[in-house]
Amino acid sequence: MSREKESRLNIESKNFTTNKNDIPEEENLISRGIFFSRKGNIDEALECFLQASKTEENYLVLYNIGCLYYKKGEYKKSIFNLEKSRKLNPAFPLSSLITGICYSRLGNLKAAQSNFINVLMLDPDNKTAATALSILLQNQGKIKESVKILARLSESDNNTAIRKLRTDILFSTENIEETASTIKDLKKESKSYKDFDEYINSIPVEVYNDKYGTISDKISNLEINKTKKNLISLSLCHLLKGDTDSAIDYLLQARYAV
Secondary structure (H helix, E strand, O other), X not given: OOHHHHHHHHHHHHHHHHHHHHOOHHHHHHHHHHHHHHHOOHHHXXXXXXHXXXXXXXXXXXXXXXXXXXXXXXXXXXXXXXXXXXXXXXXXXXXXXXHHHHXXXXXXXXXXXXXXXXXXXXXXXXXXXXXXXXXXXXXXXXXXXXXXXXXXXXXXXXXXXXXXHHHHHHHOOOOXXXXXXXXXXXXXXXXXXXXXXXXXXXXXXXXXXEOOEOHHHHHHXXXXXXXXXXXXXXXXXXXXXXXXXXXXXXXXXXXXXX
């Protein structure tokens, strides 16, 4: 090996060693913590972040500690560290979000609700906080407030899961018109519903004619006395006719009929 090449390698080796040693211990621990966390090694990751926090308490380090304790199911320890994180940086919404979820797991719904509201004050479009708050309100019987939050979310983000949740909440109430309207909106977006509609409409309505008359005759007769049984039959008749919107209306009426 030439002296020039040997000299260059020694310089590069020396620089590499120096750079590695120049990395602060805290950053080293944080990097290792992130690595272990991504690998799913929770205990190893937690140990790294706990060691890093001894050097200097940083809101992100404390947030990570809180998240790792949450993953371990140690909710009180999680809350302790997340509260410290929030105090260091009140504008960081994720600390309040995980704190809210921890309180929810512990059954302290008032504290959970307070934290979710705090998240939405900092980040109004946070879907996780909004959905969690909506569920808490629904469980407290505050249906209008719950549906209002989900309606706002549905408007800002065309998320089918959120709209289904809103439908489920409405379905537990006696608001027939709004429930039917929400289901119909979902129906328009669903490929399965569209395929079913196309299939139903492809069948000639005349095939349902029998000795009792046409579908229209049956609908007219059933309309005279709207018992629960007749409402279900009306729903089926409109479904066979290809009018799935009316089928939904009658089915919901049947659900709430005495």
